[in-house]
Amino acid sequence: MEFDPDRLRAIVGALGGVAVYGLVLAGSPERVALRDLLLRLACATPAAAILAVFFVKAALPVIPWTPLREAYLFGFIVGAFSWELLPLLFRVVKRRAEQRAEKL
Numbered sequence: 001m002e003f004d005p006d007r008l009r010a011i012v013g014a015l016g017g018v019a020v021y022g023l024v025l026a027g028s029p030e031r032v033a034l035r036d037l038l039l040r041l042a043c044a045t046p047a048a049a050i051l052a053v054f055f056v057k058a059a060l061p062v063i064p065w066t067p068l069r070e071a072y073l074f075g076f077i078v079g080a081f082s083w084e085l086l087p088l089l090f091r092v093v094k095r096r097a098e099q100r101a102e103k104l
Helices: 005-026 034-062 071-103
Strands: none
Touching: 005 034, 005 071, 034 071
16 A cells, blocks of 8 residues: 555544543543453554544545545544444444345
8 A cells, every 4th residue: 555644644643532532531430440441442543543544535525624624633533433433333334234135
């Protein structure tokens, strides 16, 4: 794969988003065991980086607000929210796949 600065910026932004996600988890009123916190962050970090790398080129052109079309910002949003939103996305994709399978 060719070196792409936008993908690198998206990864850096995603790492920052995961860091904020970790701080939110650490400061939440419901106490999370340190082991569980580290496990969540260990899973969220590569997931956010992978999502940011593969979706940055597809997502930036469709963002309607020009100031928000920045790879860092996209990566940060993916890093901060993707780990909590991935289960919802999986349900939507599964439901769509089931609907398409019924049509066949």
